[in-house]
Amino acid sequence: MAKHYKIQSIRIHQSYEVSELSDLLICTQQTVRAWIRDGLPVLSARRPILILGFELRKYLKDRDANAKRPTALGEFYCMRCRKPQKPFGMLVDYIPINESKGRLAALCSVCETTCSRFASKDSLPELSQIFEIVIAAMKQD
Numbered sequence: 001m002a003k004h005y006k007i008q009s010i011r012i013h014q015s016y017e018v019s020e021l022s023d024l025l026i027c028t029q030q031t032v033r034a035w036i037r038d039g040l041p042v043l044s045a046r047r048p049i050l051i052l053g054f055e056l057r058k059y060l061k062d063r064d065a066n067a068k069r070p071t072a073l074g075e076f077y078c079m080r081c082r083k084p085q086k087p088f089g090m091l092v093d094y095i096p097i098n099e100s101k102g103r104l105a106a107l108c109s110v111c112e113t114t115c116s117r118f119a120s121k122d123s124l125p126e127l128s129q130i131f132e133i134v135i136a137a138m139k140q141d
């Protein structure tokens with residue numbers, strides 16, 4: 001679950017250093033650096049690097065919007081893309097956990113990272129109208 005920051009306290013016409021943002025938003029500097037690695041634009045021509053208020057607002061708003069967006073039946077949440085994606089070729093493996101439920105595994109159609117989610121066995125007929133499902137053997141242990 002994504003943490004919600006006080007976006008309103010960020011002034012759009014101001015630029016901030018990483019340490020200023022961690023004070024303003026009450027988060028660690030590592031959090032701010034993680035956003036930068038994740039794609040938050042910065043002014044890196046001089047040190048310390050500066051983050052523009054409006055870029056940060058946009059970044060945090062997009063991030064919240066993605067977090068709130070429900071995953072549609074035909075999609076998997078991709079941890080690398082950080083949003084729901086269609087499975088590669090709509091190919092999905094169903095790996096039973098017990099008699100009534102299992103795990104659906106697929107590759108993200110964009111970045112080919114393995115994505116998975118839980119599914120009940122009862123939902124397989126419905127899911128197989130969307131996906132090409134291969135049912136794996138239940139693990140015997």
Ligand SMILES: [Zn+2]
Pocket residue numbers: 078079080081082085108109110111112113
């Ligand atoms: Zn992906």
